[in-house]
Amino acid sequence: MSVDFLHPSEGAAIDGNVPALELRGIDKRFPGVVALENVDFTLEAGKIHALMGENGAGKSTLIKIMAGVYGKEAGTIRMRGREVDIKSPRDSLKEGIKVVFQEIALISEFTVAENIFLEGYPTGKMGSIDWKKIRADSAALFNRIGFNVDPAARTGSLPVSQQQMVEIARALAHEARVVVMDEPTSSLTPNEVSLLFTVIRRLAALGIAVVYVSHKLDEVFEIADTVTVLRDGRHISTKPIGEHTNDTLIQDMIGRRIDNLFPRQRGAAGSKIALSVEGLSTAKKLHDVSFEARAGEVLGFFGLMGAGRTELAKAIVGYDPITSGTIAVDGIRLAPHDTRTGVKLGIGLLTEDRKSEGLMGELPVYQNASLASLGAFARLGFVDKAREHRAVQDYVDRFRIKTPSLFQQVKNLSGGNQQKVLIARWLMRGLKVIVVDEPTRGIDVGAKSEIFALIDRLAGEGLAVIMMTSEMPELLGLADRIAVMCEGRLTVIMSREEATQEKILNAAIG
């Protein structure tokens, strides 16, 4: 590593007309699939360029080509006008491109300073590593981005937001001209997001071209100078952010317009109490939570990070243990407190963490759908596969689940379609109460409205839907009543009519 990184040419001192990075006519194929077709992507020094698109649009493939993880089949890459050949992540870094992936690639057992200088430790006499210099240089780097992380801290002990800062510092240490941030805010708190944005703007001010990959519209409007939208592996548009509105951006991303994100078809909720929870407490989070939910209603739970929504969801379906309180489905108590009893009584959880708690990724779609209801398709323990397949096919058709066949491994489906499979799992079982936790997390804009429609339909069919969400529009668009949580307590329940954003936020802050 050269020593000169502390005094690079600040700002875009180079010829203003030459792009920092220019990708032209990029093609990338995977067997049987065109992932990118003739994509152009041009970055200007000192500008923040958002790269948007739904899952499958080709964003990840494009940045992986920039990072040298994938090779391209056709096209050229130019750094400041000079054609470069990027064959490996090492080449990419050498050319001054630093990609900060969503899954942070730092060695968690090493200190911050060690990680920053991983590719080449400064050495002193006798070839020994000059730790003093490493520490000092790290501190200097953090100084430049205006964010302080202790260079001696063990990296794994830091929150994700600070690990991102370490990655950014690494980029500076490598004199990166291009920094790519891949969905950087997906696990950050609002506070951390605004800090990150400050640092990103700082990078731009240093003359670095920043690529901001995201599908969150509000963030892009806040931070980006320019937006490029990809769809189905093709370049759709590149415009200054000022020329976009929410609607035009969504339209570019999904290729059609969404007229109504929250179509309400269901009638009013019934009067029958489907779920009653009384004085529920858990060892770690929940304190004395009580509420009732009626058949046919959507009861939305809102709360900030750490308010206890997921904990509540897992406790009321019997997954996590409780210390006191009762849960009753249709008047029958959930005892013993386990999921087996819960499912028997007719309460189930649509988890927020599909990959680790919902899907059996390696297994085919039909086995994922029928998991909770397999007994109903069996005689003397033998599965009647024909009947099972017919039942699953029925849901695939009704929910318009996009899958080439029932035998497709479910991990190959898009997030929205995976969610539909999991909803089908519960409907095939037949529930009275369904608890949905962040039902649209990781799901494309286009598929979101379909999930909303499905939730609406669940309530319409007489289920009580308990919806945990951190998304205000989702809450206001879907719920009949709104419950707000703060630090493990239920602070207020209000009807949709009396609810306003201010009231909800006030209750959430406590």
Add this chain to the structure above:
Amino acid sequence: MAIGPEWTEMSELTHASAPKRFIGGQLLGSSQLVLGVILAVLCIAISIAAPQFYSEANIIAILRQCALVLIVASGMTMLIITAEVDLSVGASLAFVGCIGMAVLNSTHSLALGMLAALAFAGGVGLFNGLVVTRLRVNSLIATIGTMMMLQGGVYLFTREAVQNHNQLASFTDLGAGYVGAVPVPVILAALIFVVAYVTLRFTTLGRYLYAVGANEKAVRLSGLRSERLKLFAFVVTGLCVGVAGMILSSLMNAGQPTAGRGFELTVIAAVILGGTSLLGGRGSLFGTLLGVLVLKVIDNGIIILGLNQDLQMVVPGVVIILATYLDIIRNRANVR
């Protein structure tokens, strides 16, 4: 690094070229295909070099060799599909033989000897299962512990081989007998294999075993008792060891505390070779059968070709790495 979370990114595009493992599985998954080809090549190569390979006597010898491994591998396949493993089967095999033989000697009853062997081996499986599901000790570690306890424990039980004192004909037949031209152990192995095969392929229980291996939390959230499913697989593996242990002591005409060293590795190697994933949720008994055959044909080939017998450990080691690597290449071709 190349195949990871970006998977979903590709998903909508990959539909057309999706891997067809679960349709193919009805006939032959392609990992089995690779293995089938390896087996065929081995058989042809060995028989060209040594024509006596295809003699009836040799084929029966190979099958008899396969029987012991296949019996335990049938249970082990179920267990590995649930994402657990049992390393104590070799040590248990020796212990079971000694106990079965001792009970047989004192009761003069094959049934009671058999029962004692099954009870002991099943008990070992139950113990392993409880340690793993209740105490939440990783199964690799738990069963290494059990293995050491059994290896030492068998010497507390007997310092030397337990000799066969009453020479019951029915007991001798267990290992050395024939029905027509087919050895009894081969018939027992075939029976156990078929039961396990049918269970895994056609029953709800089998489906739940795959499900637990694929995602235990999802199974629990669906109202199923994941711990019991794992416990079941541990006990079944134990019971298979019980049967195999009795056959082995019949073949050796004694209960040998030193028997079964390294047996667990052969069994697990056969299962892995057959394409069952150590991560759980994926695998098939048919693959295991092929895995057992490949390993034992190699063994046999080394003997009849008159090669150095120490190769009996070396060659399978090479084959396992090679076959697993071929599987990775195949998967990569499917993914990309």
